[in-house]
Amino acid sequence: MKKRTEMTVETVQEVALDTIEMKLNHPYISTAAQPGQFLHVLAEGHTLRRPISIASIDREYGTITILFKVMGSGTKNLAAMKPGMEVNVVGPSGNGFTVQETPARTALLVGGGIGVPPLYGLAEELQRKGIGVKSILGFQSRAHVFYKEKFERIGTTYMVTDDGTLGHHGLVTDILDKAGRFDHYYSCGPIPMLKAVREQLRGHPGFLSLEERMGCGTGACLACVVRAETESGYQKICTDGPVFDADEVIL
Ligand SMILES: Cc1cc2nc3c(=O)[nH]c(=O)nc-3n(C[C@H](O)[C@H](O)[C@H](O)COP(=O)(O)OP(=O)(O)OC[C@H]3O[C@@H](n4cnc5c(N)ncnc54)[C@H](O)[C@@H]3O)c2cc1C
Numbered sequence: 213m214k215k216r217t218e219m220t221v222e223t224v225q226e227v228a229l230d231t232i233e234m235k236l237n238h239p240y241i242s243t244a245a246q247p248g249q250f251l252h253v254l255a256e257g258h259t260l261r262r263p264i265s266i267a268s269i270d271r272e273y274g275t276i277t278i279l280f281k282v283m284g285s286g287t288k289n290l291a292a293m294k295p296g297m298e299v300n301v302v303g304p305s306g307n308g309f310t311v312q313e314t315p316a317r318t319a320l321l322v323g324g325g326i327g328v329p330p331l332y333g334l335a336e337e338l339q340r341k342g343i344g345v346k347s348i349l350g351f352q353s354r355a356h357v358f359y360k361e362k363f364e365r366i367g368t369t370y371m372v373t374d375d376g377t378l379g380h381h382g383l384v385t386d387i388l389d390k391a392g393r394f395d396h397y398y399s400c401g402p403i404p405m406l407k408a409v410r411e412q413l414r415g416h417p418g419f420l421s422l423e424e425r426m427g428c429g430t431g432a433c434l435a436c437v438v439r440a441e442t443e444s445g446y447q448k449i450c451t452d453g454p455v456f457d458a459d460e461v462i463l
Contacts, residue, residue: 214305215240218298219251222275224291228351228358230282231326232291233267239274241303247333248309248421248455251278252429254300255286262286263426263450265400266304267329268336279329279358305429306454309334309398309419311341318344320394322384322409324401325351330421331400332359335366346370346391350401354378388412397458407463418458422449438462 219236227233241251245266252261268277282288293299311334319338323331328349335345345367351357354377363369370387371379380387384401385408399409400421410420427435431451439462440447447453447461 213244214303215244216300216302217241219276219301221293221295221297221299223295224293226291227279229353229355231279231356231358232282232287233277233279233358234290234293236276236278236299236301237274238276238301241301242269242271242274242276245269245276245304246308247311247337248330249304249306250330250454251276251301251303252305252426253278253290256289258286258289260427261302261429262290263305263423263429263454264290265330265421265423265454266333268333279326279332281326302429306450307452309337309421309455311337311343318346318394320388320391320397320413321345321347322388322397322399322401322405323347323349324384324405325356327399327401327405327421327423328359331398332362334398335363339366346394348372348384348387348391350374350384350405351378383408385409385412399458403463410458410463413458419455420458420461420463421455422453422461424449426450 219238222235224234250263250265264278264280267279321331338345347363347369350372353375372384397418406420427433429450436449437446
């Protein structure tokens with residue numbers, strides 16, 4: 213069950229260009245959260261909350277890590293918070309990733325930019341469940357790269373940058389075949405990337421996490437609807453997602 217509550221900021225640090233890692237403490241949220249869910253964060257000076265994915269969960273220490281890119285004034289204000297301050301959140305929100313344990317032995321994770329954070333929590337969960345992880349991670353440039361070593365500690369990781377300053381020069385979809393065999397794939401990133409990944413991996417079971425614009429986060433305002441193969445013809449990212457079966461949504 214999600215709660216509206218205050219989380220205490222433990223650490224804030226810039227881990228890549230304009231990209232902030234923030235550790236937040238809350239015993240209940242860290243116990244209830246699942247990889248792929250998000251926190252709906254109230255940034256100072258704003259009425260609408262900002263959705264930020266849960267990047268890692270430490271149940272022992274009661275913390276949740278989020279990673280966000282400074283895009284506008286909401287994320288700028290959030291980045292200015294200091295350890296000891298309190299952030300008002302609603303969470304854990306959304307459905308989270310479905311981890312297929314059988315017969316899955318290997319999962320392929322494909323992330324782009326700010327779509328990478330939720331995949332890290334998923335990678336940790338897959339590793340805990342004994343499922344092999346291969347990752348393909350795309351960023352604008354070397355300066356934007358974060359968590360490369362953390363993913364490498366979990367499994368084979370291929371890096372891709374738009375400008376070729378690290379890893380493959382181009383798009384994550386250029387090197388999908390490098391990953392070899394896998395049972396399921398999980399992808400998060402911009403919609404054009406998700407469309408291309410799904411197209412190339414057609415025939416493989418997969419899950420897509422959508423990080424589009426969101427309004428109320430409670431399913432009431434319909435700001436985040438996406439067309440889907442359902443009776444109603446749509447799904448809400450905030451309450452039906454953000455994770456969907458790859459064949460369910462029309463991108
Ligand atoms: C389920 C979900 C999970 C998310 N997880 C993360 C995360 O883990 N890390 C992270 O950095 N961001 C994440 N986002 C995106 C994040 O919510 C937005 O970047 C943030 O709300 C921007 O707020 P702002 O006030 O800083 O910018 P605004 O002033 O609202 O916008 C600044 C600029 O960013 C653009 N923008 C705003 N939201 C988005 C978006 N969702 N996608 C693309 N462009 C956008 C605007 O069009 C505008 O040009 C997630 C979004 C969703 C829906």
